[in-house]
Amino acid sequence: MNHKAIKTFLIRLLVVFLIHFIFKIGDQSINVFSEFTSRGFVFSVFFTIYGLIVWYVSAFVNLKIQKGQESSSDHKKYYIFLLFSFHFIYGFAVSFLTNMLYRIGDVYFYNMGETWSEVSILNPEFTFSLFVIYIILFSFDVYYHSNIKSKEDQLQLEKLKQENTLAQYLNLKSQIEPHFLFNSLSVLSSLIQTDVNIAEEFLLRLSKTLRYVIEKNELPLVPLKDEVLFVEDYFFLIKNRFEEGIIFNNSMDQALIQNSYIPPASLQLLIENAVKHNKFTREAPLHIHISATENQIVVNNNINLRDDTSDSTKQGLHNLTQRFAYFSDKAISISSNEAGFTVSLPVLTKADYERINI
16 A cells, blocks of 8 residues: 555545544434443444445545546536436435444444434434535545646646657657768768659658657647658658668558557657667568557567667657656557567547647
8 A cells, every 4th residue: 555545544534533523422322522332432433434435435436437537528528417426326325324324233232222213214414414424525535636636637747748858859869960861861862863753752751750850749649640651751761771671561550540649759769769779681671560459559670689789778768658658547568579579559549639638
């Protein structure tokens, strides 16, 4: 149990214990302060344990409903109605059940039947008081956790901005630094002499690549279809440099491409890493394959590591992992075996995009 969970438990325990004293004082048959009685002790233990169980069940269901609300951009009113309906029905049911258990315990264990015979089954004063307290606690609990979540989201957003700033720097550095431009211009110079048509296409793709990096890196998420077009332009550039040494294949379903989102330059980073860290030739090319399942985008490449990769800081992968962690509970999966190096990215949806662009 972490520190946050312990703190939550102690706060709830204190609140429930204080509430139980209100009812204990109101019951004249229990000598709250003058002397110890088994009935008073049992009442305290039962009310405290029962109150904590009720609170934790309520919080659990409340969290599930709120997660459903966050994941759906089209049915928010439905989830709000469901949330209040649950707490209204649950709060009344719990209040009435508490009243009944209190009555049954007194009648069967402490021979208080005569006292309770004068009280209606509903016991409106006790039941309604519990219900009002439940609604007050529910409202406070929702406000408290919403406030905490808002602050956590703000901190995560600030962290994401920092991560994006670093990502922009890393991607701009990888694309615009002198050696990249020098290599690209060298290739362009050769193409002008050998094939003017391809040279024109190369210049166009280089322009689109640089424009994407500069413009899109300011955004937390971009449509996957835009990222795929960017990757195709980027691969065209490195393909013309390394020719048959690199083979690229994209087998992602078009429906997924059209309806998913991704942090900008994520796929390009993984392709760049594969090129940067591996040796390859026409006879032993580097194979880069992008595929997808229902929940993951999978980037795989065969492994033939360069001799100078031991100094790699893996900053790019760390940065990518942190960026995805902000948008999804599912973590990036990284694995390396005889089949190659594989990075699996969670599929991000329109709801993730809308949540961060409110």
